[in-house]
Amino acid sequence: MLPENTRRSLPMALLHAREVVMARFRPMLAAHDVTEQQWRVLRVLSEAGPVEATELADRASVLPPSLTRIIKALEGRRFITRNKAEGDGRRVVLTIAPAGSALIDALSPERRVIYDDIEQRFGHDRLEKLLDLLENLIDGES
Amino acid sequence: MLPENTRRSLPMALLHAREVVMARFRPMLAAHDVTEQQWRVLRVLSEAGPVEATELADRASVLPPSLTRIIKALEGRRFITRNKAEGDGRRVVLTIAPAGSALIDALSPERRVIYDDIEQRFGHDRLEKLLDLLENLIDGES
DNA sequence: CTCATGTAATTAACGCGTTAACTACAACAA
């Protein structure tokens, strides 16, 4: 079946949903001069430790060309460090730097407030159900 | 609660889910030299008839500056027409043109195949449930 | 060793997302 209207179109619904959620987080990121993508990269590095560029791009849902630009920006602000992998001159290993960890820590309380508010308004169980369905969709289509 | 990992982060899950879904539609759009956003605009005009720019932007989930560029592109290819609203020189009314309708029609069969495949793999009921939850989330946060 | 092939990352080109500033027009008060 073709969606009869744009509101019931899966791509549009996912886009719109992401928009309204991100609207809550955007001011926080803007206040610290970090883009959404830079923030995703920092979070992955923070929770996964030193990681090669390809895996980082994959985990942060960022394409390689974007990652190159993001790395340049984050390295310039000393949020991360960039090194060649030993044994393979092509690969690049990224590591979060103290300033990067500090930013993550600084934003944690605010993130928690926003996330809790969304969870409370939407409902804990419904949020878990939604995350489950999204995870299923991702695993099934990728 | 803060998401303990990026996979259970709502913004990331929505982003990733949208990516894997759009990956199925992208080749079709590329084959007809239409961007995702241009396609969304055309679909809204197709199902809603002549519409003012502000409402169009809202319904297609496109920001006003982007819409300006998109209109320029679609008008150049004779997919839509652009006219000032009578009675208010600021407003702009967009209307789908024959070539635009023809594109919508031409892509319908292919869209149906892709959408049916997603629905079959993911499951009809789960898809409906997911769309419901997304709609709730959107309405609750916006 | 040399060459062909493959892979990781970067660069390039173009369109969109986002915010802020600006232009054009409308509405309304004095």
Place this chain on the structure above:
DNA sequence: TTGTTGTAGTTAACGCGTTAATTACATGAG
């Protein structure tokens, strides 16, 4: 009529998304 305020749309600036091309290095065949 004039000036103020508000609204619709556009423009500008910068970063990211996407695809294709390119560079640098690794790997394996001969």
